[in-house]
Amino acid sequence: GAGVSQSPRYKVAKRGQDVALRCDPISGHVSLFWYQQALGQGPEFLTYFQNEAQLDKSGLPSDRFFAERPEGSVSTLKIQRTQQEDSAVYLCASSLLPQYFGPGTRLLVL
């Protein structure tokens, strides 16, 4: 079956621009996670959804980061007024144990 998909795969943004990153989890998976992975580092937890409820957003680095999953399936991570330090790969994962990851969106902020 289809795995986790993410779009776009690559995004170049000018500093100050808003971006929206999409995640399509595996069908039927209740749990959805967003991670941020800087170059040469392991993924770092951003936020967790169970269905449409955002149960944990403790990893979101600032109030410029916002995630939603309104119907309990597709999720969007939005970053407002992007900064250069936001450049990273943003990974989405579904299922609790183990987690199945998408290919990520590589964001470059110039």
Add this chain to the structure above:
Amino acid sequence: SQKIEQNSEALNIQEGKTATLTCNYTNYSPAYLQWYRQDPGRGPVFLLLIRENEKEKRKERLKVTFDTTLKQSLFHITASQPADSATYLCALPNYGGSQGNLIFGKGTKLSVKP
């Protein structure tokens, strides 16, 4: 807070040899520990999970051990092949966070030379 250390950033071995990767954690012992493989430009792929009451877990050429006294997990790939070249990540649950909130190590980049 919990920290994970993976012993080396890079490990180079010859094809056919056994690769051994180390994952050390600093604080509480987790109920389980996971290993993932990540290839360039891709997301991590789950390999193995070992629970705190299990000393060893095997899957084909892969073996994981878990020593809660040493606060360490070892990940072995026997009869390694060039196709095993990738970055291997250790992950464990963050008990300060929600269910499923994982803490990852930086990873060890394994290169298997033919």
